[in-house]
Amino acid sequence: MKYTSCSFLLAVFICIVVFNLQSGYAQIGKRFPSERKVLKDPVTGVVLTFLTSTPAGDSKIxxxxxxxTADGQWLIFRSDRVKGEAMAVNEQTGDLVQVTEGGYTGMLNVARKSMKLFFMRNIDSDKRVGGMVKIVEVDLAKVFADSKSGKMKSLSAYERICGTTPEEIGAGGDMxxxxxxxxxxxRVGKEAAAKHLAAGIKLEPNFGPRKMGAGPSGxxxxxxxTGEIKYVVSVPFQIGHIQTNPWLAGEIVFCxxxxxxxxxxxWTVLxxxxGLRPLYPEADYEWVTHEAVISRDEVAMAIMGHRPIPGTGTVSAPQTGVNGANPGQENAWGPSGTREKPTGLAIVNLRTREMRIExxxxxxxxxxxxxxxxxxxxxxxxDFSRNIYLINRKTHEMKLLSAGHKQTAADHPHPTMSPDGKKIEIQSALLSNDNRSMNICVIAIPAKWMDAR
Known part of the structure; x- marks a missing residue:
C-alpha cells in the first residue's frame, strides 16, 4: 500500500499523538476532569471534601x-497523573491543572506572598542527589489563566531558572x-559539608536499626x-527535613x-x-519527631508514646501491624517512646524556649x-491508626475530628493547617478500593467548634 506525502505525514502525526497519550505526556497547564466529592466522615460526621478521588498516585506536600497558593484557592500536590510532575487542584471547583513540565526533585515550595511555585530539578536525570541542580520558579497565575482560556504558550512563558548549583556542593533533597x-x-553533600565543618568536631555515627544519621551534612x-550561592552551616550528623519560618526571614529549622x-x-540556625542550637533539648527517653513551624514564634512537634513500658505488660500500641502501621517498635531504638514520661503534641516557643504539651x-x-x-x-x-485529632489550645479540649482513613493506606495523613486556621488538608485512602491509594482531602473545622472560646 502506497501513501501520498500528506497521508504519510498524517499517519506519523497520529502515531505521535497516540504515543504521547499512552505515555502520559502532557505539557504544563493541561487540565483534567474534576474529581471533587463531598461526604461525611463515617465516624465523626464531619464534612470531608475530597479534591481528588481516583487512584492516581496522589500525595500532599x-x-x-x-x-x-497565595490566593488561597489552589492546593499543590504530587501525583502520578503525569509521572514526575506536580498538580494543582482548585478547592472550590475541583479543576485539576498540571503545574510543572520537565520534572522536579525534592520538596515543592508554594510561595505565600506571590502566586509562585519553587522546586529543584536535576540536570543529570540519573542522579537523584549529588549532581548539579536547577532551582526553578513557576508563575502559577499565568499557568492558571492560560489553562482556563485554553491558550497555553511554551514552557518558557511560565518557568524561570533561578540559578544552578555547583556540582561540588552536591545539592539535593529538601528545599x-x-x-x-x-x-x-x-541540603549539601558530605564532601562539601566536611569542608565547612569546624575543626575538632567529632562526626556522629549511624544511630538506630535503620543505620542512618551519620554525618557530616550541611x-x-x-x-x-540573582542565583548567588551562600553557605549556611555544617553539622556532624545527617540532616533531614529543612524548613523556614514563613513569618520571620532568616530563621531555619531542621532535623x-x-x-x-x-x-x-x-535544631535551629540563622x-x-x-545561632546554631537544639530547638528542644531532648532526653534519652524522649522520642521527638515531625516538627513543624506553625507561627512566627512556635514550632509544633510530637513526643511519641507508642512503645510499651518494659516489665509492666502495659502496651501503648500494638507490636505488629500492616504496611508500617506501627513502626518504631525495635528494641535497638533504646528506652525512648514510652508513656512512663510525658508525651504528646508539644509546642516550643522559639523566643522563650518554653515547651508545653497541648x-x-x-x-x-x-x-x-x-x-x-x-x-x-x-x-x-x-496517630498510627490514621485518626485526626483537633486540639483547641484556648480551651484545652481535644476532639476526634476524622477517622476511617484506613491503616492499610500507602502513607499517613500528615495533617497541615491552612494559613487562615479554618481547615486542614490530609491525604487519605478512605475512597480507595485497593485500601492503599491516597487522595487529597480538606476538612473544614465545624462552625460550632470554631465558635468555641
Missing part, C-alpha cells in the same frame, strides 16, 4: 511546608523558601533573584534524621550560620504528625 521569599535553602542557600528516634532531633490520645500510638494554626488557637495531629 509534607506538613513542614505550605500547601495553599525551603525563606520567609522573605528571596532565598531558598537546601545547608546552603541560593538567592532566587537530625535517623529514620526514627534521634539523639537530638530538632541564615548567616549563627494534648495526647489516651491510648494507642499517640499523636505523630502535627501542625497548628498561626493564630495560636488550634493544634492538629494524626
Amino acid at each position: 509534607y506538613q513542614t511546608h505550605n500547601q495553599w 525551603a523558601l525563606d520567609g522573605d521569599e528571596n532565598w531558598a535553602y537546601f 545547608i546552603a542557600g541560593m538567592n532566587i533573584h 537530625w534524621e535517623t529514620g526514627g528516634k534521634s539523639p537530638q532531633r530538632t 541564615a548567616d550560620g549563627t 494534648g495526647q490520645t489516651p491510648t494507642g500510638s499517640g499523636l505523630w504528625h502535627v501542625s497548628g494554626s498561626p493564630d495560636g488557637k488550634w493544634a492538629v495531629g494524626d
Whole structure:
C-alpha cells in the first residue's frame, strides 16, 4: 500500500499523538476532569471534601511546608497523573491543572506572598542527589489563566531558572523558601559539608536499626533573584527535613534524621550560620519527631508514646501491624517512646524556649504528625491508626475530628493547617478500593467548634 506525502505525514502525526497519550505526556497547564466529592466522615460526621478521588498516585506536600497558593484557592500536590510532575487542584471547583513540565526533585515550595511555585530539578536525570541542580520558579497565575482560556504558550512563558548549583556542593533533597521569599535553602553533600565543618568536631555515627544519621551534612542557600550561592552551616550528623519560618526571614529549622528516634532531633540556625542550637533539648527517653513551624514564634512537634513500658505488660500500641502501621517498635531504638514520661503534641516557643504539651490520645500510638494554626488557637495531629485529632489550645479540649482513613493506606495523613486556621488538608485512602491509594482531602473545622472560646 502506497501513501501520498500528506497521508504519510498524517499517519506519523497520529502515531505521535497516540504515543504521547499512552505515555502520559502532557505539557504544563493541561487540565483534567474534576474529581471533587463531598461526604461525611463515617465516624465523626464531619464534612470531608475530597479534591481528588481516583487512584492516581496522589500525595500532599509534607506538613513542614505550605500547601495553599497565595490566593488561597489552589492546593499543590504530587501525583502520578503525569509521572514526575506536580498538580494543582482548585478547592472550590475541583479543576485539576498540571503545574510543572520537565520534572522536579525534592520538596515543592508554594510561595505565600506571590502566586509562585519553587522546586529543584536535576540536570543529570540519573542522579537523584549529588549532581548539579536547577532551582526553578513557576508563575502559577499565568499557568492558571492560560489553562482556563485554553491558550497555553511554551514552557518558557511560565518557568524561570533561578540559578544552578555547583556540582561540588552536591545539592539535593529538601528545599525551603525563606520567609522573605528571596532565598531558598537546601541540603549539601558530605564532601562539601566536611569542608565547612569546624575543626575538632567529632562526626556522629549511624544511630538506630535503620543505620542512618551519620554525618557530616550541611545547608546552603541560593538567592532566587540573582542565583548567588551562600553557605549556611555544617553539622556532624545527617540532616533531614529543612524548613523556614514563613513569618520571620532568616530563621531555619531542621532535623537530625535517623529514620526514627534521634539523639537530638530538632535544631535551629540563622541564615548567616549563627545561632546554631537544639530547638528542644531532648532526653534519652524522649522520642521527638515531625516538627513543624506553625507561627512566627512556635514550632509544633510530637513526643511519641507508642512503645510499651518494659516489665509492666502495659502496651501503648500494638507490636505488629500492616504496611508500617506501627513502626518504631525495635528494641535497638533504646528506652525512648514510652508513656512512663510525658508525651504528646508539644509546642516550643522559639523566643522563650518554653515547651508545653497541648494534648495526647489516651491510648494507642499517640499523636505523630502535627501542625497548628498561626493564630495560636488550634493544634492538629494524626496517630498510627490514621485518626485526626483537633486540639483547641484556648480551651484545652481535644476532639476526634476524622477517622476511617484506613491503616492499610500507602502513607499517613500528615495533617497541615491552612494559613487562615479554618481547615486542614490530609491525604487519605478512605475512597480507595485497593485500601492503599491516597487522595487529597480538606476538612473544614465545624462552625460550632470554631465558635468555641
